[in-house]
Amino acid sequence: xxxxxxxxxxxxxxxxxxxxxxxxxxxxxxxxxxxxxxxxxxxxxxxxxxxxxxxxxxxxxxxxxxxxxxxxxxxxxxxxxxxxxxxxxxxxxxxxxxxxxxxxxxxxxxxxxxxxxxxxxxxxxxxxxxxxxxxxxxxxxxxxxxxxxxxxxxxxxxxxxxxxxxxxxxxxxxxxxxxxxxxxxxxxxxxxxxxxxxxxxxxxxxxxxxxxxxxxxxxxxxxxxxxxxxxxxxxxxxxxxxxxxxxxxxxxxxxxxxxxxxxxxxxxxxxxxxxxxxxxxxxxxxxxxxxxxxxxxxxxxxxxxxxxxxxxxxxxxxxxxxxxxxxxxxxxxxxxxxxxxxxxxxxxxxxxxxxxxxxxxxxxxxxxxxxxxxxxxxxxxxxxxxxxxxxxxxxxxxxxxxxxxxxxxxxxxxxxxxxxxxxxxxxxxxxxxxxxxxxxxxxxxxxxxxxxxxxxxxxxxxxxxxxxxxxxxxxxxxxxxxxxxxxxxxxxxxxxxxxxxxxxxxxxxxxxxxxxxxxxxxxxxxxxxxxxxxxxxxxxxxxxxxxxxxxxxxxxxxxxxxxxxxxxxxxxxxxxxxxxxxxxxxxxxxxxxxxxxxxxxxxxxxxxxxxxxxxxxxxxxxxxxxxxxxxxxxxxxxxxxxxxxxxxxxxxxxxxxxxxxxxxxxx
Numbered sequence: 001x002x003x004x005x006x007x008x009x010x011x012x013x014x015x016x017x018x019x020x021x022x023x024x025x026x027x028x029x030x031x032x033x034x035x036x037x038x039x040x041x042x043x044x045x046x047x048x049x050x051x052x053x054x055x056x057x058x059x060x061x062x063x064x065x066x067x068x069x070x071x072x073x074x075x076x077x078x079x080x081x082x083x084x085x086x087x088x089x090x091x092x093x094x095x096x097x098x099x100x101x102x103x104x105x106x107x108x109x110x111x112x113x114x115x116x117x118x119x120x121x122x123x124x125x126x127x128x129x130x131x132x133x134x135x136x137x138x139x140x141x142x143x144x145x146x147x148x149x150x151x152x153x154x155x156x157x158x159x160x161x162x163x164x165x166x167x168x169x170x171x172x173x174x175x176x177x178x179x180x181x182x183x184x185x186x187x188x189x190x191x192x193x194x195x196x197x198x199x200x201x202x203x204x205x206x207x208x209x210x211x212x213x214x215x216x217x218x219x220x221x222x223x224x225x226x227x228x229x230x231x232x233x234x235x236x237x238x239x240x241x242x243x244x245x246x247x248x249x250x251x252x253x254x255x256x257x258x259x260x261x262x263x264x265x266x267x268x269x270x271x272x273x274x275x276x277x278x279x280x281x282x283x284x285x286x287x288x289x290x291x292x293x294x295x296x297x298x299x300x301x302x303x304x305x306x307x308x309x310x311x312x313x314x315x316x317x318x319x320x321x322x323x324x325x326x327x328x329x330x331x332x333x334x335x336x337x338x339x340x341x342x343x344x345x346x347x348x349x350x351x352x353x354x355x356x357x358x359x360x361x362x363x364x365x366x367x368x369x370x371x372x373x374x375x376x377x378x379x380x381x382x383x384x385x386x387x388x389x390x391x392x393x394x395x396x397x398x399x400x401x402x403x404x405x406x407x408x409x410x411x412x413x414x415x416x417x418x419x420x421x422x423x424x425x426x427x428x429x430x431x432x433x434x435x436x437x438x439x440x441x442x443x444x445x446x447x448x449x450x451x452x453x454x455x456x457x458x459x460x461x462x463x464x465x466x467x468x469x470x471x472x473x474x475x476x477x478x479x480x481x482x483x484x485x486x487x488x489x490x491x492x493x494x495x496x497x498x499x500x501x502x503x504x505x506x507x508x509x510x511x512x513x514x515x516x517x518x519x520x521x522x523x524x525x526x527x528x529x530x531x532x533x534x535x536x537x538x539x540x541x542x543x544x545x546x547x548x549x550x551x552x553x554x555x556x557x558x559x560x561x562x563x564x565x566x567x568x569x570x571x572x573x574x575x576x577x578x579x580x581x582x583x584x585x586x587x588x589x590x591x592x593x594x595x596x597x598x599x600x601x602x603x604x605x606x607x608x609x610x611x612x613x614x615x616x617x618x619x620x621x622x623x624x625x626x627x628x629x630x631x632x633x634x635x636x637x638x639x640x641x642x643x644x645x646x647x648x649x650x651x652x653x654x655x656x657x658x659x660x661x662x663x664x665x666x667x
Contacts, residue, residue, distance in 0.1 A: 002056050002059060002060070003056055003057075003060055003065070003067075003068055003147050003149070004147075005052075005056060006052060006053040006055070006056025006057060006147055007053070007056075007145070007147040009049045009050070009052045009053045009056070010049065010050065010053040010097075010137065010140065010141060010147070011141065012045075012049045013045075013046045013049035013050045013053065013100075013104070013133075013137055014134060014137045014138060014141060016042050016045045016046040016049060017042070017046045017104075017130045017131075017133040017134040017137055018130070018134050019038065019042045019130075020038075020039050020042035020043050020046060020107070020126055020127065020129075020130030020133070020134075021127050021128075021130035021131040021133075021134055022127075022130075023035055023036070023038040023039055023042065023127075024036050024038070024039045024123035024124060024126055024127035024130075025124075025127045027123065028120075028123070028124065028127075028195070028196075033119075036119070036120070036123040037123075039111065039122075039123050039126040039127060039130070040111040040112075040126070041111075042126075042130065043104070043107040043108050043110070043111040043126050043129075043130065044108050044111055044112075046104045046107065046108075046130070046133060047101075047104035047105055047107060047108035050097070050100055050101050050104045050137075051101060051104075053097065053147075054088075054097055054098065054101045056147075057070065057088055057094060057097060057146050057147070058085065058088050061074075061075055061084050061085065061087055061088050061094075062081070062084055062085065064076075064077050064084070064157065066150075066153045066154050066155070066156070066157055067149055067150060067151070067153035068146075068147065068148070068149060068150070069148040069149065069150045070091065070093050070094060070146045070147070070148070071157060072150055072153075072154055072157045072158060073091065073157070073158050074087045074090060074091045074094070074157070074158070074159075074160050075087050075157040075158075075159065075160060076156065076157045076158070076159035076160070076552055076582050077156060077157070078551055078552040078582075079159060079160060079165070079551070079552050080165075080551050080552070082167070082170060083160055083164075083165045083170070085170070086160075086164070086169060086170035087160045087164075089173050089174070090160050090161070090164045090169065090173075091160075092144060092294060092310070093140070093144045093145065093146035094146055095173060095177075096136070096139070096140050096144050096146075096294075097140060097146050098173065098174065098177055099136065099177050099180070099181060099290075100133065100136050100137055100140060102174075102177050102178055102181040102182075103129070103132065103133050103136065103181045103184060104133055106129070106181060106182060106184065106185050106210075107126060107129045107130065107133060107185075110122060110125055110126060110129065110185060110188075110210075111126060116206060116209075117206045118202065118206075120196065121189075121192055121193075121196065121202075121203065121206065124191075124192030124195055124196055125185070125188045125189050125192045126188075127192070128187070128188035128191040128192055128195075129184060129185065129188040132184050132187075132188070132321070135317055135320070135321075136317070139310075139313055139314070139317065142313075143309060143310050143313050144310060156582075157582075158582060158583070159552065159580060159582035159583050161583070161585075162553070162578065162580045162583060162585050162587045163232060163233070163587055166228060166232050168224055168225075168227060168228030168231075168232065169228060169232075171224055172221060172224040172225045172228055173221075174221075175217050175218075175220045175221035175224055176217075176218065176221030176222070176224075176225065176248060177221075178213075178214070178217035178218075178221070179214050179215070179216075179217040179218020179219070179220075179221050179222075179248075179251075179252070179255075180214075180218065180248075180251065180286040180289070180290070181214075181286075182210060182211075182213050182214025182215075182217060182218070183211075183214045183218075183251060183255060183279075183282045183283040183286050184283055184286070185207075185210040185214070186207055186210055186211050186214065186258065186279040186282060186283065187279055187280060187282070187283035187284075187321075187325070189203065189206065189207040189210070189279060190207075190276045190277075190279035190280050190325070190329075191280075191325060191328065193276055193336075194276065194328050194329060194331075194332040194333065195328070195332070197332060197335050197336065198336075199272045199275075199276060199336055200269065200272075201265065201266050201269055203265075204262045204265040204266035204275070205266050207262060207279070208259075208262045208263070208266060209641055211255065211258055211259050211262060212259065212637045212640055212641050213637075213641065214255060215252070215255045215256065215259055215637055216633075216634040216637030216638055216641075217634070218248070218251065218252050218255060219252065219630055219633050219634045219637070220630065220631070220634045221248065222245075222248050222249065222252060222630070223626075223627045223630035223631065223634075225245070225248065226238050226239060226245075226626070226627065227627050229245075231590045231592055231601075232587075232589075232590070236522070236590075236601055236603065236616070236618045236620075238514075238517075238623065238626050240386075240387065241368070241386060241387050241390045243292060243369050243373075244289075244292065244293055246365050246368070246369040247288070247289030247292045247293060247369070248289060249365055250285045250288070250289065250362050250365050250366055250369075251282050251283075251285040251286045251289060253358050253359075253361055253362040253365070254278060254281050254282040254285050254358070254359070254362050255282045256358055257278055257354070257355045257358040257359055257362075258275065258278040258279055258282050260351045260354055260355060260358075261274060261275040261278055261351070261355055262275055263351065264348050264351050264352070267348075267413060268342060268348055268413060268414065270341070270342060270348060271348075271352070272336055273333050273336055274355070276329065276333065276336075277329060277333075278355075280322075280325045280326065280329060283321075284318075284321070284322040284325070285362075285366075287317065287318050287321060287322065288318065288322075290314060291311070291314045291315060291317075291318050292369070292373075294310060294311070294314055342413070342414045342415070343414065343415040343416070345411070345415070345416050345417070345418055346411055346412065346413060346414050346415050346416040347408060347409075347411040347412060347413050347416060348413065348414070349411075349416070350404060350407060350408030350411055350416075351408060353404060353408075354401065354404065354405070354408060357397050357398075357400065357401035357404075358401065360397050361394055361397040361398060361401070364390070364393040364394055364397065365390065365394065368385045368389050368390055368393070369385075371383075371385060372384065372385050399456070402456055402460060402507065402511065403456070403459075405460060405463070405504055405507070406425055406428065406459065406460065406463025406464065406466075406467070406504070407421050407422075407425065409463065409464070409467040409500070409501075409504070410424045410425060410463075410467060410470065424466065424470050425463055425466065427462070427466060428459055428462035428463040428465075428466045429459060431458065431462055432455045432456070432458040432459035432462060433455060435454065435455055435458045436451045436452060436454055436455025436456075436458070437451070437455075439451040439454050439455070443519065446518070446519060447518035447519065449515075449518060450515045450516065450517075450518030450519060451515075452515070453511055453512070453514060453515025453516075453518070454512055454515050454516070456508075456511055456515070457508040457509065457510075457511035457512035457513075457515060458508065458512065459508070460504060460505065460507055460508030460511060461505045461508035461509065461512075463504070463508075464500075464501040464502070464504040464505040464508070465501065465505065467501055468490055468493065468497065468498065468501050469486070469490070471489075471490075471493055471497065472486045472487070472489040472490035472493065473486055473489070474489070494643050494644075495639055495640060495642050495643040495644075496639075496640045496643040498636075498639055498640075499636045499637060499638070499639035499640030499641075499642075499643070500636065500640065501636070502632060502633075502635055502636030502639055503632075503633045503635075503636030503637060503640075504636070505632060505636075506629045506630065506631070506632030506633030506634075506635070506636055507629065507633060508629070509625050509628060509629030509632055510625065510626055510629030510630060510633070511629075512622065512625050512629075513597075513622050513623060513624070513625030513626035513627075513628075513629060514626060516621045516622035516623070516625070517620065517621070517623065519536075519621050520536075520618065520619060520620050520621065520623075521535045521536035521618070521619040522535060522616070522617070522618050522619075523535035523616070523617045523618075524614070524615070524616050524617075525614075525615055525617075526605075526608045526610070526612040526613065526614055526615070527542040527612050527613060527615050528542065528610075528611060528612045528613075529542050529543060529544055529545065530542065530543075531612075533615060533617050535600075535617040535618060535619045536619030536621075537564055537565050537619065538562050538563065538564055538565075538570065538600050538619055539562070539563050539564075540560040540561070540562050540573070540600070540602065540615075540617055541560060541561045541562075541563070542558060542559075542560055542613075542615070543559045543560065543561055544558075544559050545557070545558045545559075545613060546559075548576070550578065552580060552581075552582065553578040553579060553580045553581075554578070554579045554581070555576045555577065555578045555579070555589070556576055556577050556604075557574050557575070557576035558574065558575050558576060558591075558602075558604050558613060558615070559572060559573075559574050560572065560573050560574075560575070560591070560602055560615075562593055562600055570593065570595060570600075571593045571595075572593070573591040573592065573593040573600060573602050574591045574602075575588070575589060575590055575591035575602040575603055575604040575615075576588075576589045576591075576604055577589070577604055588603055588604060589604075590602065590603045591603075591604075594624065597622050597623070597624040597625050597628070598619070598620060598621045598622055598623060598624070599618075599619075599620045599623050599624065600617070600618070600619060600620075601617070601618035601619075601620055602615065602616070602617050602618075603615070603616040603617075603618075
């Protein structure tokens with residue numbers, strides 16, 4: 001019964017989202033303020049209905065209700081309870097329902113943000129967002145219904161894909177979807193601005209927090225997905241330029257450009273048309289990623305669906321929203337008032353250059369991802385575009401982009417001084433250069449580019465810290481301030497300044513972690529108990545290989561004792577292979593031994609004819625900095641969100657003060 005009510009609730013959400021989309025648009029033409037206010041309860045009602053539908057599906061999974069087809073295909077009675085819950089979104093239908101839940105959640109948040117968004121703008125935003133919700137709920141009901149029944153109900157389910165039975169996959173999709181769907185709000189703001197024909201600093205101030213939320217969660221989602229692929233798939237790497245990885249990277253790059261562009265618009269009332277276009281393109285890339293993952297165009301461990309019918313429906317959604325929004329942009333953008341002017345050498349100019357590099361980098365990823373798919377569709381020829389292409393095109397764009405980041409922070413608004421900025425950054429440049437040369441000398445004979453990357457990462461971290469210090473001491477002010485006074489001024493800086501510095505420093509930490517992989521080592525051998533394998537500074541001794549039962553799998557575990565070069569024991573690492581009888585599928589469980597921020601990574605292979613087992617052993621120096629840096633970046637975004645200026649309400653018309661009795665003219 002609950003399943004049917006959940007299905008009905010989803011249908012009710014479809015109707016409410018249509019009301020949310022139509023009524024504000026109608027009110028905009030008729031000027032009826034009361035009609036415009038219908039959008040708020042409609043958005044809240046749509047969220048409540050989708051939340052109930054999602055709760056009903058979750059209950060069906062938690063109780064192993066095998067009369068529901070979605071539960072049969074993705075659950076099993078012996079599966080651990082946490083994976084029964086994550087199985088709700090570990091499939092196409094459930095993940096789309098989660099997508100729509102987050103979509104309506106953002107709509108509800110906009111609806112209750114009455115003091116941060118002007119009423120007309122809020123109504124237009126809710127209208128555009130309601131249209132997005134309506135189309136996706138329609139897609140779920142007609143092509144991806146998670147509430148379909150199966151009769152008669154089987155006794156047991158098929159179980160969830162073993163690769164998805166992992167804590168990382170319980171966290172990764174929700175984080176990623178908040179990022180993806182969060183950009184739907186910036187898209188709705190852009191459409192609302194184009195419809196209204198007005199875009200100003202109030203618009204930029206209203207859209208920036210939503211951009212920060214989406215960008216921060218997408219950063220965490222990509223990092224979590226990267227770490228999951230690193231340890232779960234047994235590849236031993238952190239990024240492989242897989243088309244599905246690229247599908248999440250592209251909106252992140254475009255969102256980064258959008259975030260910087262909104263800053264220029266808010267501060268200087270410039271880049272208006274460009275900012276609106278970026279808002280449209282960022283969400284368009286999110287939709288493109290959805291199409292790639294769910295259309296059946298490619299097969300990957302990340303993809304959920306391979307149904308061409310769904311692919312055609314999603315393609316229609318893609319064409320409708322991207323084509324419609326770009327057509328609206330082409331029609332209305334020339335009518336927008338141009339913003340303020342600034343010199344090329346200024347903070348605005350640096351942010352524009354930042355945008356150009358980011359968009360160019362995004363374009364290279366887009367071409368490398370779509371070209372093989374389009375070529376196969378048109379000619380039937382299959383080609384592979386892998387890391388060599390992306391490394392040769394993306395990295396040359398990323399390096400100069402990272403070099404200008406600290407300079408951009410130190411330049412003044414409207415008109416800057418390159419020489420003064422370089423002088424303020426001299427200490428960071430010098431220390432980074434010394435560090436890079438020191439690492440090169442210490443690792444002489446190793447990779448040359450790795451020390452360069454270490455120096456670049458250090459330059460970003462030091463430059464971010466130096467920017468805070470310079471602002472605390474005062475540009476051009478006396479350098480004789482006491483440490484206490486500098487600290488007091490630093491604490492008093494806007495939180496957005498600290499958040500920006502923290503995010504940029506996080507990028508530097510990621511760069512250091514990536515560069516350090518130049519010294520990674522790998523060893524492969526067939527071992528018997530008592531034999532050893534040396535990789536980098538560590539030696540692993542195979543102690544035993546033994547079976548170990550699991551709740552819904554059978555596992556063979558290899559235990560290794562790890563020692564350093566001095567022969568001191570560092571720790572023990574376990575790696576194994578799990579066989580899932582319900583799926584008739586075997587997966588490798590990698591073993592990780594963390595030493596500081598470095599890791600020893602073991603992956604078990606097959607049993608060899610001579611009685612030994614295949615073993616792959618990696619040494620990954622400073623590898624955890626890659627994901628810790630991403631966490632620092634997201635923390636920077638979260639800290640910026642707490643800035644007081646992010647909570648400044650929309651300007652309201654002042655009420656006229658009553659005249660004193662003496663000022664009232666006598667009759």
